[in-house]
Each structure stands twice: as C-alpha cells, then as structure tokens.
Amino acid sequence: MRNIKNWKFNWDKYGLFLLLIVLAIIVLIWNPRVFFRIGILSATLRLSAVVGIATIGEGLVLLVRGIDLSVGAVMGLVSISTAVMLNSYSIFTTVIILLLICCLIGLINGLFIVKGKIPAIITTLGMMWLLRGIAGSITNGRLIRITNKTFTNLSGYSFLGIIPYFFIGLLFLGLIVLFILNKLSIGRYIYAIGGNEEAAYYSGISVTKVKIIVFVIAAVMYGIAGIFLSSYIRSGMPFAAQGYEFRAITSAALGGIALSGGKGKLWKGILGAIILTFLYSFVTSLGISPYLQGIFEGSILILAVYLCQRD
Amino acid sequence: MEKILELKNITKNFGNTRALNEISFSLDKGKIYSLVGENGAGKSTLAKIISGGLKSDNGEIYYKGQIVINHSPRKAKELGIFIVHQWGDLAPNLSVLDNIFLGNEERGFIGILNRNYMQEKAHKILKEFDLNLDLNLPVEELSPAYQQIVTITKALLVKNEFLIIDEGGSSFDKKELVELFVVLRKLKCAGVTIIYISHLLDNVMELSDEIIVLRNGNLIKIVKTKNITLDELASLVISYEVKTEVKNFAPLKKGKLEKLKVDSLMWKGGNASYSFAIKESEILGITGPVGSGKSELLRTIMGLNPKEKGTIWINREKIIKNSPFRMIRKKVAFVPESRFAEGLVMLRSMEENITLPSLWQWYKFLLNKKELIKKSNQAADVARIMRSSIQDRMSYLSGGNQQKTVIAKWLTSDYELFLLDEAFIGIDIGAKSDIGEVIRRLSKNSCSIILVSTEFTDLIGLVHRLFVMVNHKIVAELQGEEITNKNIIKYYQSTIK
Numbered sequence: 038m039r040n041i042k043n044w045k046f047n048w049d050k051y052g053l054f055l056l057l058i059v060l061a062i063i064v065l066i067w068n069p070r071v072f073f074r075i076g077i078l079s080a081t082l083r084l085s086a087v088v089g090i091a092t093i094g095e096g097l098v099l100l101v102r103g104i105d106l107s108v109g110a111v112m113g114l115v116s117i118s119t120a121v122m123l124n125s126y127s128i129f130t131t132v133i134i135l136l137l138i139c140c141l142i143g144l145i146n147g148l149f150i151v152k153g154k155i156p157a158i159i160t161t162l163g164m165m166w167l168l169r170g171i172a173g174s175i176t177n178g179r180l181i182r183i184t185n186k187t188f189t190n191l192s193g194y195s196f197l198g199i200i201p202y203f204f205i206g207l208l209f210l211g212l213i214v215l216f217i218l219n220k221l222s223i224g225r226y227i228y229a230i231g232g233n234e235e236a237a238y239y240s241g242i243s244v245t246k247v248k249i250i251v252f253v254i255a256a257v258m259y260g261i262a263g264i265f266l267s268s269y270i271r272s273g274m275p276f277a278a279q280g281y282e283f284r285a286i287t288s289a290a291l292g293g294i295a296l297s298g299g300k301g302k303l304w305k306g307i308l309g310a311i312i313l314t315f316l317y318s319f320v321t322s323l324g325i326s327p328y329l330q331g332i333f334e335g336s337i338l339i340l341a342v343y344l345c346q347r348d
Numbered sequence: 349m350e351k352i353l354e355l356k357n358i359t360k361n362f363g364n365t366r367a368l369n370e371i372s373f374s375l376d377k378g379k380i381y382s383l384v385g386e387n388g389a390g391k392s393t394l395a396k397i398i399s400g401g402l403k404s405d406n407g408e409i410y411y412k413g414q415i416v417i418n419h420s421p422r423k424a425k426e427l428g429i430f431i432v433h434q435w436g437d438l439a440p441n442l443s444v445l446d447n448i449f450l451g452n453e454e455r456g457f458i459g460i461l462n463r464n465y466m467q468e469k470a471h472k473i474l475k476e477f478d479l480n481l482d483l484n485l486p487v488e489e490l491s492p493a494y495q496q497i498v499t500i501t502k503a504l505l506v507k508n509e510f511l512i513i514d515e516g517g518s519s520f521d522k523k524e525l526v527e528l529f530v531v532l533r534k535l536k537c538a539g540v541t542i543i544y545i546s547h548l549l550d551n552v553m554e555l556s557d558e559i560i561v562l563r564n565g566n567l568i569k570i571v572k573t574k575n576i577t578l579d580e581l582a583s584l585v586i587s588y589e590v591k592t593e594v595k596n597f598a599p600l601k602k603g604k605l606e607k608l609k610v611d612s613l614m615w616k617g618g619n620a621s622y623s624f625a626i627k628e629s630e631i632l633g634i635t636g637p638v639g640s641g642k643s644e645l646l647r648t649i650m651g652l653n654p655k656e657k658g659t660i661w662i663n664r665e666k667i668i669k670n671s672p673f674r675m676i677r678k679k680v681a682f683v684p685e686s687r688f689a690e691g692l693v694m695l696r697s698m699e700e701n702i703t704l705p706s707l708w709q710w711y712k713f714l715l716n717k718k719e720l721i722k723k724s725n726q727a728a729d730v731a732r733i734m735r736s737s738i739q740d741r742m743s744y745l746s747g748g749n750q751q752k753t754v755i756a757k758w759l760t761s762d763y764e765l766f767l768l769d770e771a772f773i774g775i776d777i778g779a780k781s782d783i784g785e786v787i788r789r790l791s792k793n794s795c796s797i798i799l800v801s802t803e804f805t806d807l808i809g810l811v812h813r814l815f816v817m818v819n820h821k822i823v824a825e826l827q828g829e830e831i832t833n834k835n836i837i838k839y840y841q842s843t844i845k
Binding site for chain 2: 220
C-alpha cells in the first residue's frame with residue numbers, strides 16, 4: 038500500500054512514451070485516414086531526420102552546458118551554398134567542402150566561447166545573424182532551384198518503400214554519437230564537463246579541447262541536416278530552416294537532456310525530435326493557421342522543460 | 349551589573365555526538381566576552397543557539413531577565429541579537445550605504461529609495477559610535493577589517509544591543525585588527541554587549557573583559573582576562589586526548605630521494621616566495637589560519653593559480669609549464685578544498701568520478717566498462733567507502749563518503765605525489781581516521797603527501813614535518829616530536845607581531 042501512495046509519475050523516464058501514446062490516440066480518433074497514408078508518414082519521417090540530426094548537435098552542446106543558437110543559420114547557409122555549388126561541382130565535392138566550412142564555423146564558435154570566454158548564447162546568437170547575412174548576400178536573398186536530379190532524388194528513396202534513407206541516416210549518425218558518448222573517454226569527459234566543469238579541469242581533462250570538439254561536431258551535424266533539407270525542398274534558400282535552433286532545443290528538452298548540462302540521454306533527444314515532428318505534422322494536417330502554430334510550439338517547449346527537467 | 353543574557357543547561361546533540369553539554373552562564377550588559385576553544389569545541393554551535401539559528405535540545409535562554417521561547421533568527425532580530433559572520437553577507441559591488449540598508453531600505457513615494465534620509469541616518473549612527481566610513485565607496489574597495497565594520501554598522505541600524513562576532517579578524521593583519529578592536533571598544537562604551545569568537549588567543553587576551561572557555565562541548569571556565577596569562581589560557585583550551593594519537597607515528601627513514609622541490613616559488617599577485625623540498629614517503633603538513641596562503645601555495649604548485657616566478661622540480665625533472673593536465677601526467681594527484689565545487693561531478697556515478705582522471709592512461713580508444721568497475725571498486729575499498737553500488741550517483745552518498753571518493757580518484761593508479769587541500773573538511777571522526785589510514789599507507793608505498801589543513805589537530809600524529817603559515821609566510825617548521833598542539837598554537841600567536 039505504501040508503494041502506491043508514494044508512487045509518482047516519473048516524467049523523466051516515461052514522459053516521452055506517454056506523449057507518444059497520447060499523440061497516437063488523438064490522431065487515431067481525429068483522422069486516421071489522412072495521417073496514416075504512407076506518403077505523409079514517410080514525409081514526416083524524412084523531416085524528423087532533419088530535425089533529429091540537428092538535435093544530435095544541439096544535444097551534445099547542451100550536455101557540455103552550452104547552448105547553440107546558430108543551428109538554423111548554419112542550415113540556411115549550407116542550403117543556399119549547396120544549390121550554388123551543385124551547378125559547378127559534383128555532389129561529393131560539394132558535401133565535403135560544405136562540411137569543412139561547418140567545421141570552421143564550429144571551431145570559431147568554440148574558440149570564442151572557450152578561449153574568448155564569451156557566453157555561448159551570445160557567441161552563437163552573433164554567429165546566427167552573421168551566417169544569415171552571408172547566406173542572404175550570396176544570392177541577394179533569392180531562392181535557387183537545384184537542378185541536379187541525383188541530389189534531389191536522394192530524399193525520395195526509401196527502404197522497402199516505407200522508411201526513407203534519410204531516416205536511416207539519422208539512426209546511423211545517432212549510433213555513431215552514442216558510441217562516442219558511451220564507449221570512449223571523450224564521452225565521459227563531455228558528461229563530466231557538463232556536470233562540473235571545475236571538477237573536470239581539476240581531474241586533468243582538457244576542457245578547452247573537449248568543448249571545441251563538441252561545437253565542431255555540432256556544426257557538422259547542422260551541416261548534414263542542412264544538406265538533407267535542401268535535397269528535400271529541392272532548392273537552396275538562404276532563409277531556410279528558420280527556427281531550427283528552437284526545434285532542436287525543444288526536442289532535446291523533450292528527451293530530458295538537462296539545459297543545465299551533464300544530464301540526459303542523447304537517444305531520447307532523437308526520439309524527442311521524432312515525436313516533435315509528428316506533432317508538427319499532425320497540427321499542420323489539421324489545417325491550423327501557421328500563426329496559431331507558434332502558440333503551440335512555444336507551449337510545447339515550456340511544458341517539455343517543465344515536465345521533463347525536474348529532478 | 350545588569351544581566352543581559354543567561355543560559356541554563358543548554359544541551360545540543362548531533363546524532364550521537366554531544367556538541368554542547370549542560371552549558372550555563374550569565375553575561376553582563378556592556379562587556380566584551382570572548383568565546384574560545386578548539387575546533388569542534390562547540391563555539392559556533394553555541395553562537396547559533398544564542399542567535400536563533402539552531403534549537404537546543406534542552407535548557408533555557410533568558411534575555412534581559414525574560415525567558416526566550418520559540419527562538420529563531422527572526423526572534424533574535426526582534427530582541428536585538430545580531431551575529432556577524434566571518435565572511436560578512438555583503439554585496440561587494442554595492443556602496444557602503446547601500447549595503448548598510450540592504451533589506452532595510454527607506455522607501456518614499458511609489459517605492460523610490462529615499463537616499464537623503466538613508467544618508468542622514470547612516471551619518472547619525474556613524475557619529476554616535478564615532479566610526480569613520482566613506483559611505484559612497486563600493487564595499488569591495490575596503491579592507492577586510494572595514495568590510496567587517498560595515499557589517500557591524502548594519503547591525504547597529506536597528507538598535508541591536510547584543511553582537512556575536514564569529515571568527516572576527518582571524519585573517520586580518522595587525523593594523524586592520526587594531527581598527528576592528530577600536531570599533532568594538534566604542535560599541536562597548538555605548539552599552540553594547542559583545543561575544544567575540546576566535547581561535548587566536550592573543551587577540552582574545554587583548555580585546556576582551558572576560559573569556560568563556562569551551563572544550564569538547566563543556567564549559568570549562570569563565571575567567572577575567574586580567575587574572576590569566578596567555579600560557580594558562582592555552583592550557584585551558586587544549587584538550588589532552590590529542591596527545592595519545594602521537595603514538596601511531598612512524599618516523600621517516602633516512603636516505604630517501606627527493607620527490608618535489610620548489611625554489612623561490614611565488615604566485616601571481618603574491619608577496620612572498622617559497623622554497624622547500626619533500627622526500628619520498630614523507631608526509632608534510634601545512635597549517636595556518638584561513639587566508640594565510642597555504643591553499644594558494646598548493647594550488648600554485650598544481651598550476652591552478654598562475655605562477656609569478658620560481659621553479660618546480662618533480663623527481664629532479666624541471667617542470668616548464670604546470671597545469672592540472674600536465675601535473676597529473678607527472679603522477680601528481682590533487683584533492684581540492686571544495687568537493688562540491690572542484691572535486692566531484694555529483695550528477696555522475698562513483699565509478700565515473702573515481703576513474704575520471706586516469707582514463708587517458710588506460711585507454712587509447714575503447715573503454716572497458718567491466719575493468720573500470722573493477723578498478724574503481726578496488727580504489728573504493730582502499731578508501732573504505734560505504735556504498736551499495738559503485739554505479740550509484742555521487743549525490744546520494746554522505747559527506748564523508750564523498751570526501752573519500754575525491755581521494756579514491758587518485759588510488760586507481762600509481763600516483764606518486766599527493767597534494768591534499770583540506771582533506772578533512774566537514775567529515776566525521778570515523779571518516780577522518782579512515783583517510784588518515786589511507787595517507788599512512790600511501791606513505792609506506794613511497795608516495796609523498798602534502799596535507800594542507802586549517803584544523804591542525806588533524807595533522808598531529810600524522811605528518812613528519814609541519815609548516816605553520818601565517819600571513820603568507822612560513823613562520824615555523826616543526827619536525828617529529830616538536831609537532832604538538834602547544835607548539836603550533838605558540839606560532840599561531842606570532843600572527844600579529
């Protein structure tokens with residue numbers, strides 16, 4: 038009897054699954070036919086791959102007690118650059134060059150934050166504006182259609198016709214990062230730095246190096262997300278992926294990754310991204326005005342942090 | 349004489365430890381009393397009970413002849429009892445005036461601060477007690493003594509007649525101390541009763557009218573200062589139990605190699621340089637009052653405080669640049685003063701914490717979790733950490749076990765030089781003796797240990813050599829048999845001369 042009395046719902050552990058179930062029930066009651074058409078299902082999975090990969094990056098940054106607001110801006114820059122570069126370079130060269138540029142962006146972020154001691158929120162806010170500026174000036178703000186069919190078709194391929202390869206890409210990247218976090222020293226260093234940076238430094242960990250590596254990996258993740266997105270929307274847009282930093286942070290919060298650092302599991306953050314995308318696509322399928330969607334998105338973030346981040 | 353405070357049979361237990369045992373005494377109005385005793389004698393417990401911060405298990409408090417019931421900090425405020433803490437609760441960036449009125453601001457129309465009124469009132473108080481303070485200066489620009497005077501002025505704002513000053517001036521130099529004492533005497537003349545808590549006996553002799561001596565929670569005596577000498581007071585304060593511990597002591601064998609050598613080392617912003625060496629198997633203690641620079645010295649060796657000049661050798665190898673990263677790779681272990689802020693990642697497991705500093709030397713790529721659990725369990729056994737599982741989160745453990753974990757971090761591998769900053773802080777006697785055992789065992793295995801501790805009683809019987817550090821200077825170096833409570837206290841005395 039005592040057990041039942043003391044039983045409290047553990048949001049930290051089961052909140053996500055509860056949300057998933059509630060969502061499924063609502064959808065089933067509301068309009069099962071529309072939502073479960075294969076087309077919409079794969080489209081949502083495809084989009085959740087983009088959000089999920091961005092969340093991997095943001096999640097890592099949150100784990101070292103940072104925050105990164107440059108997510109959408111990196112994706113936007115990558116998007117327009119992809120479109121421009123594909124006119125004269127192969128897909129392979131384009132991707133490699135763009136990911137190297139992302140490394141550089143992450144490096145600059147990391148250096149200013151760690152060496153320059155500028156708060157992450159300020160550095161990446163500045164970076165966000167700066168990158169949007171660069172992206173916009175490449176084509177004077179115009180959209181460029183991507184004519185490379187091989188590239189645009191990438192987003193269309195699906196495993197067994199149901200699971201898009203993009204989604205498998207997300208799972209693959211997720212596994213790599215989970216491997217790093219759980220099986221290598223640097224994974225433990227990341228959690229230690231997020232939990233107590235001083236203690237990590239006193240234990241002989243090169244906090245500077247680890248944090249910079251995290252910001253670089255994160256920027257590369259946003260870059261990959263940006264490339265996926267451009268293939269999906271078949272064009273380069275300097276202002277693509279607006280608000281993706283918001284989605285990435287919300288997903289991580291939904292997955293219980295502590296905004297105060299050092300706590301949380303990355304796979305749950307990825308699951309959070311998938312659920313969030315399904316929520317979005319459900320709300321869109323209801324035909325709700327995009328302005329009202331903002332109310333919904335904002336509430337989710339605050340609610341997610343409130344429910345999933347209590348200890 | 350009018351009685352202001354009377355205690356009757358005040359008793360306080362913490363678990364099985366009796367912190368205060370049937371304390372009874374009465375204090376006269378307008379006198380300066382000192383409360384002295386060793387660490388753990390019950391000074392601060394008694395202070396907290398008088399100021400309402402702690403409830404006694406038994407006994408009564410009478411203030412101005414009236415019994416005090418339901419004592420609390422708020423009640424103390426109403427009665428006019430005020431406690432000034434060692435590190436005053438000041439906002440360093442605000443001005444003296446703002447600090448004095450912090451929490452008691454005078455508000456006028458729609459909550460706008462009435463600065464003129466506050467200024468006037470502050471001037472009146474300063475004049476009344478003949479104090480000299482620049483009200484517009486930010487507090488951080490004042491000397492520690494004046495900062496304490498600001499806290500005292502804050503107390504005078506609301507007609508407090510009873511002040512308790514906790515460890516006032518233990519880190520001050522002579523000049524600052526004189527300034528503080530002048531103020532306290534002025535307050536006395538104005539009829540304020542003061543209890544001054546300190547472990548610096550010559551300060552106490554200089555300042556107080558009467559001295560209250562506590563030992564192991566018992567009231568030993570209340571003596572008039574003019575009837576006692578410093579030596580007599582010292583022997584009243586010291587408990588004799590400590591001496592028996594000296595027997596455990598194993599003297600250092602001759603012919604050991606030098607482990608660490610420091611030559612004219614000075615930290616940035618420091619005003620003294622240090623040269624000394626420590627041999628294999630040697631346990632070196634450094635003690636001194638809070639703020640004496642002993643912690644800074646240790647941190648400078650580890651590379652945590654920037655170095656101004658000087659050279660460090662480890663195993664006769666010159667260290668060019670020192671940082672925790674480099675020093676750990678030279679097999680130097682460091683246990684920081686604060687286990688919460690610097691020692692442990694509370695959110696993570698004990699295993700992760702213990703293995704954190706040594707992962708680099710075991711694994712180039714893949715971690716082996718099983719091996720890590722085994723290694724950390726071994727270290728936890730050596731440190732005698734009570735645990736249900738090595739995978740438990742650190743925050744679930746008791747303070748003593750957390751402190752042992754900070755030490756266990758360095759027992760998984762072959763570290764050779766151990767720098768321990770206040771390793772005995774905030775832990776019970778059992779954990780203390782366990783840690784002492786670990787240190788002795790390390791010494792047997794040819795490790796060198798530097799132990800920094802404010803509580804020198806913890807070092808007696810454990811260290812081969814002891815530095816007493818006062819005001820950034822090593823004022824005494826004691827060897828073997830010379831390391832006694834009495835001798836150490838003697839050098840603590842030289843503080844202010």
